[in-house]
């Protein structure tokens with residue numbers, strides 16, 4: 097079926113939008129409509145809030161919200177809120193929390209909190225030195241003429257830290273930048289920075305039009321765009337765990353020296369081999385994103401930045417690192433995290449407010465520390481499984497319920513089947529066979545029925 101384009105969709109009521117969608121894309125209109133409506137919030141005020149977060153909201157999209165308790169970070173106990181759909185991530189996180197709780201907990205430290213933004217512009221003059229002299233003369237105006245916009249942020253101890261003129265004509269003919277450095281305190285700062293950059297562009301174009309230092313034909317700058325950079329290599333946090341090697345495998349029959357050796361090798365592989373590094377860092381981001389989402393932060397920005405940072409020396413590498421010296425195992429991570437604990441949806445989304453309360457209403461730097469710890473903890477759990485039992489044992493144990501739910505197993509069937517996998521690793525095929533055995537049907541018959 098070819099659907100005709102629609103004009104003015106965003107102006108339609110929610111009901112009209114839904115009707116159009118159902119009529120044009122679904123051959124089970126009643127069922128689809130009922131599904132959309134079943135995800136509406138019972139409280140119409142909360143639903144309206146969600147409707148207004150974005151354009152064209154039709155319903156809500158659920159994700160599990162779980163917690164990982166027992167996180168000791170800088171001698172303070174936390175229970176971490178996590179919004180994530182992947183079966184084994186919260187379980188792995190909780191395991192790492194308890195493991196390190198018994199070994200002194202996590203240490204975390206914010207190294208820097210600078211954010212960056214640019215006015216990207218074209219200038220067709222020849223002598224950059226003259227442009228620089230002009231910039232130096234009017235530099236204070238960039239601070240003075242944005243004083244109204246920065247007043248509140250300055251009152252909170254932040255604001256504009258610096259502005260520089262940058263020559264990027266080596267990359268692209270006539271390409272230059274005004275580069276701003278900012279401290280946005282507890283806010284992520286995107287709106288603050290972008291507002292200032294747009295004002296700077298006006299200031300720059302206004303003054304350059306009458307710049308005495310420049311030839312008349314060079315008194316023109318064309319702004320390409322004004323935008324913050326989500327690459328924040330100077331907004332960095334470090335998290336670390338350490339313990340004597342022989343405590344690493346306590347309570348197991350694994351040799352600690354061998355465990356440490358394999359662990360170090362696994363991290364080393366992720367430092368030198370990009371194919372492994374991407375998966376290694378994906379595991380780190382399992383922990384990071386889950387809290388970033390639960391606390392209403394922008395996981396796309398965090399992801400983009402983390403991966404750019406992982407490739408900062410020209411090769412994509414592991415974000416975590418490890419050492420074993422004098423019998424001491426040390427495992428750490430350094431992550432760029434531009435986060436906000438005020439602004440955005442932090443004071444609007446009921447579950448975000450809940451997550452913030454759970455974390456004790458942290459400042460942005462404290463949240464940076466918590467999230468870096470989550471990344472490190474998740475990475476530790478993944479590497480511990482990968483280098484010992486293999487990842488599938490824990491992963492499939494958690495995923496088994498998804499498979500059984502897909503088969504529409506009853507609670508009783510689920511309990512029997514889960515029990516039957518107590519001492520063996522489940523797989524889709526094994527779960528299917530076990531399910532059919534318990535239900536008393538032939539596997540072929542059930543598969544055929546599922547495919548219909």
Ligand code: MEV
Nearest residue numbers: 375376378379478479487
């Ligand atoms: C799965 O979501 C994450 C892992 O693949 C991470 C890793 O391999 O380190 C288990």
